[in-house]
Amino acid sequence: MNPDIVKERQNASFDVQKLTYILDGGPEKTKRRREISLVLNDPDFDEEDPNFLSRSERYEQAVRKSAQMILKLREYGISDPAEINCYKSVVRGNFHESLGLHYVMFLPTLYSQCDQEQSKKWLPLATSFEVLGTYAQTELGHTHLRGLETTATFDPTTQEFVLNSPTVTSIKWWPGAGKTSNHAVVLAQLYTRGKCHGLHAFIVQLRHMDTHEPLPILVGDIGPKFGFSEVDNGFLKLDHVRIPRENMLMKHVEPDGRYVKPASAKLTYGTMVFIRSLLVGLSALVMAKSCTIAIRYSAVRHQSEIRSEPEPQILDYQTQQYKLFPLLATAYAFSFVGQYMTETYYRISGDINQGDLSELPELHAVSAGLKAFTTWTTNTGIEVCRMSCGGHGYSRSSALPDLYAEFTPTCTYEGENTVMMLQTAYLVKSYRQAKAGEQLRGIMSYLNDMEQRHVRAHPASARPALVDINDLSDLVESYKLRAALVESAAKSIQQELQKRRSHEDAWNNSAIDLVKASDAHCHYMVVKLFTDKLSEIGDPDINLVLTTLAQLYALHGIALNSGDFLQAGLLTVPQMQQIPVRIKELLCLIRPNAVALVDAFDFPDKVLSSVLGRYDGNVYENLFEWARRSPLNATEVHESFHKYLK
Ligand SMILES: CCCCCCCCCCCCCC(=O)SCCNC(=O)CCNC(=O)[C@H](O)C(C)(C)COP(=O)(O)OP(=O)(O)OC[C@H]1O[C@@H](n2cnc3c(N)ncnc32)[C@H](O)[C@@H]1OP(=O)(O)O
Numbered sequence: 001m002n003p004d005i006v007k008e009r010q011n012a013s014f015d016v017q018k019l020t021y022i023l024d025g026g027p028e029k030t031k032r033r034r035e036i037s038l039v040l041n042d043p044d045f046d047e048e049d050p051n052f053l054s055r056s057e058r059y060e061q062a063v064r065k066s067a068q069m070i071l072k073l074r075e076y077g078i079s080d081p082a083e084i085n086c087y088k089s090v091v092r093g094n095f096h097e098s099l100g101l102h103y104v105m106f107l108p109t110l111y112s113q114c115d116q117e118q119s120k121k122w123l124p125l126a127t128s129f130e131v132l133g134t135y136a137q138t139e140l141g142h143t144h145l146r147g148l149e150t151t152a153t154f155d156p157t158t159q160e161f162v163l164n165s166p167t168v169t170s171i172k173w174w175p176g177a178g179k180t181s182n183h184a185v186v187l188a189q190l191y192t193r194g195k196c197h198g199l200h201a202f203i204v205q206l207r208h209m210d211t212h213e214p215l216p217i218l219v220g221d222i223g224p225k226f227g228f229s230e231v232d233n234g235f236l237k238l239d240h241v242r243i244p245r246e247n248m249l250m251k252h253v254e255p256d257g258r259y260v261k262p263a264s265a266k267l268t269y270g271t272m273v274f275i276r277s278l279l280v281g282l283s284a285l286v287m288a289k290s291c292t293i294a295i296r297y298s299a300v301r302h303q304s305e306i307r308s309e310p311e312p313q314i315l316d317y318q319t320q321q322y323k324l325f326p327l328l329a330t331a332y333a334f335s336f337v338g339q340y341m342t343e344t345y346y347r348i349s350g351d352i353n354q355g356d357l358s359e360l361p362e363l364h365a366v367s368a369g370l371k372a373f374t375t376w377t378t379n380t381g382i383e384v385c386r387m388s389c390g391g392h393g394y395s396r397s398s399a400l401p402d403l404y405a406e407f408t409p410t411c412t413y414e415g416e417n418t419v420m421m422l423q424t425a426y427l428v429k430s431y432r433q434a435k436a437g438e439q440l441r442g443i444m445s446y447l448n449d450m451e452q453r454h455v456r457a458h459p460a461s462a463r464p465a466l467v468d469i470n471d472l473s474d475l476v477e478s479y480k481l482r483a484a485l486v487e488s489a490a491k492s493i494q495q496e497l498q499k500r501r502s503h504e505d506a507w508n509n510s511a512i513d514l515v516k517a518s519d520a521h522c523h524y525m526v527v528k529l530f531t532d533k534l535s536e537i538g539d540p541d542i543n544l545v546l547t548t549l550a551q552l553y554a555l556h557g558i559a560l561n562s563g564d565f566l567q568a569g570l571l572t573v574p575q576m577q578q579i580p581v582r583i584k585e586l587l588c589l590i591r592p593n594a595v596a597l598v599d600a601f602d603f604p605d606k607v608l609s610s611v612l613g614r615y616d617g618n619v620y621e622n623l624f625e626w627a628r629r630s631p632l633n634a635t636e637v638h639e640s641f642h643k644y645l646k
């Protein structure tokens with residue numbers, strides 16, 4: 001064990017194990033997670049570092065691993081969805097799996113949209129993996145749902161739907177598992193009796209069940225990408241492909257071609273809401289991994305000098321702390337927000353299953369906003385962690401390049417982030433309702449408050465700032481008032497409308513304000529949820545260290561967005577000047593606990609797959625060993641010497 005890292009652990013002021021329990025949701029859950037993690041010792045999962053393999057080899061290794069996972073899950077009798085998720089995230093490490101779409105989109109769509117008869121037919125096939133599915137929605141030319149071109153036309157004479165990609169732009173593009181899957185949920189515009197009824201989901205068989213040869217359908221892999229090398233994102237061109245009427249999910253078409261309206265057309269989009277909710281938790285996980293790597297490495301890396309010798313740990317540089325500790329605070333904040341998002345998703349979708357759709361718009365808005373907010377922040381954060389590790393951070397052995405490449409598409413898939421932020425219509429609508437005196441419920445209820453107190457964006461001079469920057473509840477209140485930026489967005493729309501612009505143009509001309517408002521709303525939610533969590537934590541040592549992190553998260557966010565807080569008169573210039581001073585104090589308070597705080601995330605070394613983030617801190621000897629395994633070192637003289645240099 002590296003002596004620096006041993007010393008760091010001795011300095012911790014709290015019980016790391018107890019903090020792990022809090023993150024997991026209780027000691028029992030930690031115990032079970034650790035039991036599941038023992039799978040890492042299974043020799044059947046031994047594999048080559050994917051960084052040393054070609055794309056085709058990576059895909060093959062990933063398929064083998066996916067197949068092994070299925071067999072092992074059966075062998076160990078793991079069937080609880082949360083446990084399956086935990087198991088898979090341990091085995092997957094920092095990469096995706098080729099069967100991922102089957103689990104995260106195909107199966108959930110079947111579960112939520114099959115009627116009884118369909119469930120009887122499709123669920124056994126899909127859960128036994130005879131049917132391997134994907135989710136084919138996006139097209140070459142469009143992702144916006146109303147713009148999708150694939151059609152499904154009902155033919156009452158044969159009781160079939162005819163699925164067609166009429167143009168090049170309508171070819172399905174990006175669905176995971178182009179080579180792996182034999183079925184797809186295809187999203188297409190439904191036509192019956194000559195009328196379009198919008199987007200609906202259909203189960204389409206793509207490949208022969210025995211030979212895996214494609215049916216008369218053009219299907220394949222879209223080629224190498226920035227990352228996602230384990231995943232065969234695919235294309236799919238349907239040329240008048242016929243499927244039985246029973247393959248339409250939720251069965252909206254009667255045998256005579258009559259269309260039966262669903263309770264809400266948006267229920268078809270349910271799987272996207274599900275994944276967006278999951279991505280909040282994924283952001284927390286990836287931010288936690290990145291911080292673990294960068295902070296452990298910073299504790300064992302010595303460089304340059306502060307006073308004279310010896311060379312200090314780079315974690316002692318104030319600038320290094322300023323790069324990493326706000327991200328550490330963010331990882332904790334997002335962990336608690338992820339827990340909230342999961343609970344909210346299951347609570348509201350439970351109500352939806354009982355026929356109560358009243359909270360569906362809020363679930364959509366919150367999951368879209370938090371998905372965008374947390375993935376954007378994490379995306380930037382991984383890169384900060386990588387650069388904070390200097391040259392070694394650029395090596396694939398650090399895992400940070402892989403974490404970035406695998407995570408960055410979360411800002412794009414499942415709804416491009418700007419587009420998701422613009423789903424603020426709900427926010428503006430809520431603001432207008434509150435203004436009209438309606439009492440709002442749920443997370444939007446803070447808008448009631450604003451109307452009652454007539455709090456508005458005022459110039460700094462017009463309102464005395466009563467904020468104590470050392471008091472978290474005051475900071476939460478400030479974030480709440482800053483979220484009143486939604487008023488500026490609503491006003492901008494109003495002004496545009498007064499200029500006789502159409503509603504659509506008024507919206508587009510206010511889009512920057514709308515995204516800012518959405519961002520401010522999400523930021524408030526994160527600060528509030530982090531602060532609320534503190535009241536549940538009884539252990540005084542842990543409460544203290546997490547309070548320090550929450551303060552840092554809140555103050556750092558204000559420092560980055562100082563213009564908003566000043567403009568709205570929420571803080572004065574002298575208070576703003578105090579914030580960097582307080583931030584520096586907080587960095588010093590966090591410093592002795594930094595390694596313990598990342599240890600509490602409890603990532604086994606094999607899951608981190610990072611030479612820099614090793615628990616024992618023995619970085620250099622392992623870096624050397626890793627480099628020697630590079631395929632270029634397989635021979636002492638590379639063949640290119642004989643071919644070209646000699
Ligand atoms: C551990 C975790 C593991 C995770 C691993 C992950 C690996 C994953 C691997 C990779 C996997 C990647 C897989 C993939 O990427 S799958 C493909 C994902 N694609 C998208 O996400 C497309 C994004 N676009 C959209 O969702 C829609 O086009 C938007 C939303 C932009 C507009 O929408 P639309 O076109 O309809 O037009 P509209 O704006 O008039 O809206 C009309 C009304 O509908 C409401 N509305 C809209 N949407 C919803 C909704 N969902 N629930 C409830 N309501 C909704 C909306 O608020 C409005 O309400 P109102 O104002 O009229 O009241």
Ligand SMILES: Cc1cc2nc3c(=O)[nH]c(=O)nc-3n(C[C@H](O)[C@H](O)[C@H](O)COP(=O)(O)OP(=O)(O)OC[C@H]3O[C@@H](n4cnc5c(N)ncnc54)[C@H](O)[C@@H]3O)c2cc1C
Binds near residue numbers: 142173233412419
């Ligand atoms: C790794 C990966 C996996 C994927 N997996 C799947 C899958 O399994 N199944 C599937 O169906 N799809 C999948 N996708 C596709 C993914 O869902 C889309 O790429 C995503 O929804 C974004 O759409 P787009 O690519 O058309 O971007 P565009 O919408 O074209 O975005 C391009 C730019 O235009 C801007 N823009 C677009 N619309 C607006 C607007 N209304 N207002 C303001 N700005 C706007 C965006 O902000 C962005 O800056 C995957 C994508 C990736 C990268």
